[in-house]
Amino acid sequence: MTQSIKLFIAVTGLIVLSLQPVVAIADVGLEKQVAIEKVDDLQPIIQSLSMELWNFSEIALEETRSAKLLADVLEKEGFSVERGVADMPTAFVASWGQGGPVIGILAEYDALPNIGNAPVPTEQAREDGHPHGQGCGHNLFGAGSVGAAIALKRTMEQFDIPGTVRLFGSPAEETVVGKVYMANAGVFDGIDVTLDWHPFYLTEVSNDTGQAMNNFQVEFFGRAAHGAHDPWNGRSALDAVEIMNHAVNMMREHIEPSARIHYVIPDGGEAPNVVPAYAKDWYYVRDDNRPKVLKNYEWMLQIAEAAAMATQTTHKVTLITGVHELLLNRPLQEAAQANLEYVGAPEFSEDDHAFARDLQKNLDIEPLGYPTQVSPLADDVQPVSGGSTDVAEVTRLAPGVSIYVATAGTDLPWHSWATAASHGRPNASRGAVVAAKVLALTALDFLLDEDLRVAAKAVFDEEMEKNPYVSPIPKGQKPILPESQQR
Ligand SMILES: [Zn+2]
Structure with missing residues (x-):
């Protein structure tokens, strides 16, 4: 479409309206039609960003090039960008506009360690040997959300819609760290709504709260001695780890079935003939709400203390991160569902479906290809x-x-590896384009429909009155950065 026709549409709206089927006139205003067109204009950029992020595939808190790529694109578009927020060099906030309502759009870009795969339907290392992979599709998440923010900004500009668009470049989702520390540092203060999407093998509005969680390590400190010559002079930190794990495993019988507790021993000593002076236990404890997590967490802290006492060692607990369960918001879900149904599920090519079927066959999964429908809410x-x-x-x-x-x-x-491979195909960005449209349209609903704003806030306020927000981590706690990121 030429610029002059676009301008004509923008000014009059007549062509757009006259070209749309009747249902579109009833359901979708001119602003939304224009926003969809703006995302279509951005399709090549969304695709190239998703491919670049896939090539980078940087893991949690090492997303230096990924964060820079997205922040630079937004800065060029006229957003003001603050980099390195919340003591994380790869976290950023990009803002455009003035005053309220303030629309928050979330973007992620971190990869998962050691699941990198070439974009082929068999398990095969990437040609460049890069080990990490976008098995969660955050390359698409980042690219699609940036597309949504830019399309929304351009639409607001064109129609003089008051408000602010704020894109949150949030690192380290896979370790459940980024947004927890950004929230703790007040980075999200002042937003009126947040919109996000996630790559998946379904197209739907999420109606699942996820699990609340605490992620913590317990270090035990004993005393080294020769394992045979003078073990009575030693105190084993590994013994404390073993007692803790044994006690937690006995605790399992007495916790609710919704709870999940899992652990590894990242450090259990160096050699059998040395009484281990140092050992480390690492736990996740989850449940369907935060109070239930805290109940079991407190119990596990008592167990850690008891394990130290029993072994005459000392111990130190580090709460690495924690999260709540999601707070769902029905009025916003219904608005997003209407927009998702209007935009429709991404359309994949016959070649894409053949690729997906090959993967499914190789993994003994029913060869259904990609889903083609929007699921009901x-x-x-x-x-x-x-x-x-x-x-x-x-x-x-x-x-x-x-x-x-x-x-x-x-x-x-x-x-x-299979999803890491899938997300490296250029056409995977068709999902990101659909997401960008739905986020932009839902943002427009929020900006233009006061009833929706009031209804969404009422749901939120009701929950917050019952359960005011308390960060899972202590105020001011700093994230543990990889050595390469420490300043
Ligand atoms: Zn993810």
């Missing part, structure tokens, strides 16, 4: 699927809604 909150997300923190600072858009074949194992 579930009436009831869905059973918790078992994971936790730091998006939950943001939904407790302002009303928010999350959508899923298909970017990989049906039922493929998530966080795997």
Whole structure:
């Protein structure tokens, strides 16, 4: 479409309206039509950003090039960018506009360690040997959200819609760190709504709260001695780890079935003939709400103390991070659902479906290709699927809604080489384009429809009165950065 026709449409709206089917006139105003067109204009950029982020595939808090890429694009578009927020060099905030309402859009870009794969339907290292992979599709998440923010800004500019667009470049989602520390540092203060999406093998509005979680380590400090010559002079930190794990495993019988507790021993000593002076235990404890997590967490802290006492060692607990369960917001979910149904699920090519079917066959999964439909919005909150997300923190600072858009074949194992391969195909960005449209349209609903703003806030306020927000981590706690990022 030429610039002059676009301008004509912008000024009159007549062509757009006359070209649309009747239902579109009823459901979608001119602003939304224009926003969709703006995302279509951005499609090549969304695709190239998603491919660049896939090539980088940088893991949590090492996303230097990824964060810079997205921040630079937004800065060039006229957003003012603050980099390195909340003591994380790879976190940023890009803002455009003035006054309220303030629309928050979340973007992620971190990869998962050691699941990198070439964009082929078999398990195969990347040609450049890069080990990490976008098995969660955050390359698409970052690119699609940036596309949404730019399209929204351009639409607001064109129609003189008051408000602010604020894109939050949030690192380290996979370690459930980024948004927790950004929230703790006040980075999200002042937003009226947050919108986000996530790549998946379904296209739907999320109606699942995820699990609340605490992630913590317990270090035990004993005394080294020769394991055979003078073990009575030693005190074993590994013994303390073993007692702690044994006691927690006995505790399992007496906790609710919704709880999940899992651990590893990152450090259990150096050699059998040395009484280990140092050992480390690492736990996640999850449940379907935060009070239930805290109940079990307190119990586990008592166990750690008891383990130290029993072994005459000392111990130190480090709460690395924690999250709430998501706060759902029905009025926003319904608005997002209407927009998702209007935009429709991403359309993948026959070649894409063949690729997905090959992957599915190789993994003994029914070869269904990509999903082609938008799922209906579930009436009831869905059973918790078992994971936790730091998006939950943001939904407790302002009303928010999350959508899923298909970017990989049906039922493929998530966080795997198969999804890392899928997300490296240029056409995976079709999911990011759909997401960008739905986020931009839902933002426009919020900007233009006061009833929606009031309804969304009422749901949020009701929950906050019952459960005011308390950060899972102590005020002012700094994230643990990888050595390369420490300043
Ligand atoms: Zn993810």
